[in-house]
Amino acid sequence: MTQSKKGGAQNSNNGNENSSHAVAIGVGIAAIAAAAAGAYYLYGNEQGPKRRKQMKSWMLRMKAEAMEEIEKLKDVNKDAYENVIATITEKYKHLKDVDPVEVMALASQMKTHWKNIQKDLKSATKPKAKTLAKRKTSAKRR
Numbered sequence: 001m002t003q004s005k006k007g008g009a010q011n012s013n014n015g016n017e018n019s020s021h022a023v024a025i026g027v028g029i030a031a032i033a034a035a036a037a038g039a040y041y042l043y044g045n046e047q048g049p050k051r052r053k054q055m056k057s058w059m060l061r062m063k064a065e066a067m068e069e070i071e072k073l074k075d076v077n078k079d080a081y082e083n084v085i086a087t088i089t090e091k092y093k094h095l096k097d098v099d100p101v102e103v104m105a106l107a108s109q110m111k112t113h114w115k116n117i118q119k120d121l122k123s124a125t126k127p128k129a130k131t132l133a134k135r136k137t138s139a140k141r142r
Helices: 014-043 048-054 057-072 078-093 100-111 114-141
Strands: none
Touching: 014 057, 014 100, 014 114, 057 078, 057 100, 078 100, 078 114
16 A cells, blocks of 8 residues: 555555456446347347247357357457357357358358447447546546
8 A cells, every 4th residue: 555645545456446447347348249249130120030030049059158258358359259259150060960051150140240249339438438538637627
C-alpha cells in the first residue's frame, strides 16, 4: 500500500483490478456477440422458421461449444472467431452420427455472422468510451 498526498492509504492493486474488469467486460461482450449470432441464425431473416425446424441436437451442441470458446477469448476479432469455428468444425466432422457436409455448412453459416458480431461489438464498446471520457473530464474539474 502506498500513501497518497493527503496521507491516506491507497490500494496498489488498482492496475490489476482495472485489467480484470476489462477482461470481464470483454468476456461479456463476446457472450453477447455469440448469442446474437445464434439468434440471428434462427430468427434474423425469412429462413429462420425453416432453420429452426431443421435444427439438430449436434448443431446446438456445436454452437454452444463455439459460444463457450468465444467467451474465453480475451480479444474477440475475426481471426480468433474463425479459429474457434475451425477448431470446433474439425471436431464435429469426425463424429460418427454427423454428416461432415452439414458440419461444413453450419461452420460456413456461422462464419458469415462475423459482420453482425462486429457491429454488436462496436456498438457495445462505444458507450463505455464515452463514459470514461466523462469521468476524466470531471476529474480534471476538481
